[in-house]
Amino acid sequence: MNNIVLNDREIIYELERKKVKNINLRIRADGTVYVSANDKVSLSVIEEFLNRKSAYILAAIDKYAELAKYFQNERAYVTGESYRYLGKELRLKLSQGGNSVHSDGVYLYLVVNDVNNASLKAKVINKWADARCRELFPELIAEIHPIFGKYGIAMPRLILRDMTSRWGSCQPKRGIITLNKRLIEAPRNCIEYVVMHEFIHFLQANHSKKFYELLSTLMPDWKERKRILESGEYHQIIIKRVED
Numbered sequence: 001m002n003n004i005v006l007n008d009r010e011i012i013y014e015l016e017r018k019k020v021k022n023i024n025l026r027i028r029a030d031g032t033v034y035v036s037a038n039d040k041v042s043l044s045v046i047e048e049f050l051n052r053k054s055a056y057i058l059a060a061i062d063k064y065a066e067l068a069k070y071f072q073n074e075r076a077y078v079t080g081e082s083y084r085y086l087g088k089e090l091r092l093k094l095s096q097g098g099n100s101v102h103s104d105g106v107y108l109y110l111v112v113n114d115v116n117n118a119s120l121k122a123k124v125i126n127k128w129a130d131a132r133c134r135e136l137f138p139e140l141i142a143e144i145h146p147i148f149g150k151y152g153i154a155m156p157r158l159i160l161r162d163m164t165s166r167w168g169s170c171q172p173k174r175g176i177i178t179l180n181k182r183l184i185e186a187p188r189n190c191i192e193y194v195v196m197h198e199f200i201h202f203l204q205a206n207h208s209k210k211f212y213e214l215l216s217t218l219m220p221d222w223k224e225r226k227r228i229l230e231s232g233e234y235h236q237i238i239i240k241r242v243e244d
Contacts, residue, residue: 004047006054011061015046023049027060077121083108085132087187094121101128133160133181136188140195141177147218153202167229168194170201186229193225 003012013033023046024036037046050057075081081092090108097111101124112120138158145155156170156177163180170177177198183191196219204211215222 002043004050006051006058009058011050011057013050015043025050025053025057027057027064031061031064033057033061075118075122077110077118077125083125084185085129086136086184087190099124101125129184130160130181133179133184136184136191137179137195140188140192144192144195144199148199148202151203153199156199156202168198170198172202172205190225190229193219193222193229196222 001012002015003010005011011033013035016034016036017039018036020036020038022037023041026034028034035046035050077092077094079092079094083090083092085103085108088105090103090106093107093109094115095109095111096113096115099113099120100111102109108125110121110125112124114120137160141156141158145153149155154175156175159176159178160181161178162182163178166180167183168177168179177195179191179194179198183194197215200211200214200218204214219225
């Protein structure tokens, strides 16, 4: 680990030496700073680069710190709370009855037999969200797969997980795409971006120039979709780049 002072603030960053053409910078969801650079790039050049990016680095760290405070707040599952579903903000309406959830696109109606049981309310809502993932995510994979079928890529197996550091991952040799269940909070076109991203890894294992050339060809507006996804506006658990 290395440290540097940016605008009178001491920042610790992780530096990895690897075979890359440029100096690469990433601010992780936990607020840590990661840098990768070629062995030939001196530390002074790297730190000069970090100084030029100081405004971005500090703003990103502060944003994640604020979001972390919000995420630490436990839900009360009471009427009026806000939930995200496919990029829309739904307001919770709680009532007593049989355990169920449904939405009209404006409200999220939560019905439970014990309105004071937070664990039960969480379980019922999570079950509903998981069901929506099982409906939508396979549909998106089926829509995008024909693009890759011509390259001999078989229909992948989908795994859904609660993930804390990734939106998705791909295991080409096993024919598996894994998607974060929290993507159900993001707009549909952002989920499409993640699916497309993972499909391309069946052809390009790394985030190489060829990877991004193919991504730009197949999804010309991917940068805007990625920007929206990473803005933090549409999800409540993590903010992180799609990575493998």
